[in-house]
Amino acid sequence: MPRRDLPPPPPPAHLRDWMDETVVRADRAxxxxxxxxxxxxxxxxxxxxAVSAVFALGWSFVGMALMAFEEGDPVSFLLGLVFVVLGAGxxxxxxxxxxSGARRDRQVRQLMCAWAEWDRDPAADSRARAPGRSLTxxxxxxxxxxxxxxxTFGVAVSxxxxxxxxxxxxxxxxxxxxxxxxxxxxxxxAGAHYRWALRAFRGRRPTx
Numbered sequence: 001m002p003r004r005d006l007p008p009p010p011p012p013a014h015l016r017d018w019m020d021e022t023v024v025r026a027d028r029a030x031x032x033x034x035x036x037x038x039x040x041x042x043x044x045x046x047x048x049x050a051v052s053a054v055f056a057l058g059w060s061f062v063g064m065a066l067m068a069f070e071e072g073d074p075v076s077f078l079l080g081l082v083f084v085v086l087g088a089g090x091x092x093x094x095x096x097x098x099x100s101g102a103r104r105d106r107q108v109r110q111l112m113c114a115w116a117e118w119d120r121d122p123a124a125d126s127r128a129r130a131p132g133r134s135l136t137x138x139x140x141x142x143x144x145x146x147x148x149x150x151x152t153f154g155v156a157v158s159x160x161x162x163x164x165x166x167x168x169x170x171x172x173x174x175x176x177x178x179x180x181x182x183x184x185x186x187x188x189x190a191g192a193h194y195r196w197a198l199r200a201f202r203g204r205r206p207t208x
Contacts (some may be wrong), residue, residue, distance in 0.1 A: 007031040010118040028115050029124035035112045040133040051098055052182040056175055058090030063171025070167050116200040129197040137190035145183020151176030
């Protein structure tokens with residue numbers, strides 16, 4: 001079942017003859033607009049980046065732990081254990097947060113598919129395609145992913161034995177990997193919405 005703060009699913013087909021088509025079309029347009037904002041709105045993009053920032057914070061603690069372990073003395077070892085605990089305390093909730101967001105996205109997509117199939121409305125369908133929002137996600141995610149790749153491979157190529165420690169290299173490569181994965185998630189979401197819009201609205205004619 002969809003969450004309470006999401007729009008309801010379309011009414012069953014056998015009730016359609018008993019309903020006011022004008023009202024249902026107005027609800028369909030409003031719900032598709034709201035679901036589109038929840039799926040590809042700027043807030044969702046910023047939320048994805050916020051989750052990425054939390055992962056980066058957690059990985060920073062892990063990186064500091066690795067660098068502390070490399071020192072080899074007991075005090076640094078104990079400090080490294082503290083950083084590991086802090087890193088786990090940040091990364092584990094961030095993982096649950098990401099999984100919860102993925103479940104919510106699936107619910108939103110299911111509702112969008114259901115309402116898109118309910119009727120035909122050229123104006124509402126055109127807005128639901130949201131090419132501008134898709135392009136925003138595409139470009140922003142591409143830039144972020146490219147930055148992540150540059151950081152990851154740049155650190156790996158520029159590392160010099162004796163100058164850079166393994167902990168430092170792992171830390172910066174991990175940050176780059178987080179950026180790259182975040183960019184891939186954004187690109188995948190933009191691409192999935194584009195494919196869905198093509199399938200859902202291609203060749204549709206308005207009903208009487």
